[in-house]
């Protein structure tokens with residue numbers, strides 16, 4: 028079973044042909060059943076997260092694609108891609124199901140894929156098999172004549188949706204009222220906004236417009252160093268865990284990382300707490316990575332003595348602390364590839380990537396820390412049926428002219444600022460050793476960066 032795709036694994040479990048358990052019996056259901064009007068994100072880790080009003084909803088997928096057998100969809104995708112040739116490029120995120128990823132020209136994390144668009148400037152269409160914020164970033168970094176297509180518009184990201192532009196703007200106004208706008212004697216402004224790549228283009232634009240920057244899970248520490256050179260403190264959104272884990276590794280005390288709850292005045296904090304803050308954490312999280320626990324790590328160590336536990340920094344802090352290492356998906360891949368044959372890994376990240384790594388590295392024992400099969404439910408929305416549908420539309424037929432479906436575009440006024448925030452990230456270089464500035468009114472001493 029270890030080499031089966033997650034979809035196959037789920038089918039085997041749900042039909043009783045294999046042991047094991049899934050987080051929802053609905054995982055055996057096709058995503059279009061949920062696009063028809065179920066208010067959650069669909070079965071899987073994000074099922075309980077609420078989709079914000081106004082998020083795009085996918086229209087009905089034509090019956091042809093809903094009823095086609097997997098082999099038929101596979102063939103349709105192959106034929107359409109062959110017909111389109113260099114005119115199309117298909118990008119597949121690490122967390123996508125194998126049935127989709129096998130057709131991707133590039134496989135990677137969100138930023139690697141956005142950058143991959145630049146390597147194919149002549150492709151007319153970029154089909155992004157990922158989630159909404161990723162397609163937006165690809166649109167920001169691709170050429171003006173390239174169309175970025177998200178096969179299923181309902182493929183959002185519950186974490187990204189936890190911070191919207193209105194709530195962040197409201198937070199910013201409260202912080203501006205509290206801190207003012209004047210730089211200190213070293214020229215550092217009161218707050219620098221930092222957004223994780225997993226956020227809307229509107230929030231990237233907000234950061235660009237307000238002296239801020241974007242980070243990824245690979246460069247979060249470098250970006251925080253950049254921010255502390257220019258600001259007295261950081262507002263970090265939307266992922267509290269990446270912010271906390273990174274800041275903690277840099278030596279920032281937890282009591283200087285208040286959490287901002289946008290439903291409460293001052294985010295639920297007192298003015299003195301915010302005065303002494305070094306990193307203000309938005310209350311967002313990833314439902315997938317929140318599933319990992321310290322108990323799972325203890326169980327893995329008991330059943331596999333000598334196991335190497337690597338988790339993603341979107342996991343809660345106690346889990347990161349209990350692991351042997353933590354890092355981005357790219358870090359996890361490189362760590363596994365560099366290990367001596369016969370190594371055993373327990374991995375705390377999305378199951379599609381873990382199972383694919385296990386299949387790619389038969390010389391190792393690799394398993395997911397969470398024994399329950401539970402893929403990212405927003406990534407799950409991209410099914411081979413949707414991929415075949417948008418590719419067939421690009422090809423067109425004698426009766427139906429070629430068409431671009433589900434194009435994702437970022438408005439020009441947002442795009443310019445968002446690109447600025449991305450360019451700042453690309454230009455930010457690690458500095459060693461760096462120091463975290465003392466808060467304006469704090470009595471505690473300046474912390475030295477430990478480096479992660």
Ligand code: SF4
Nearest residue numbers: 184185186313315403
């Ligand atoms: S794994 Fe988490 S952060 Fe990534 S797309 Fe899914 S919900 Fe969003």
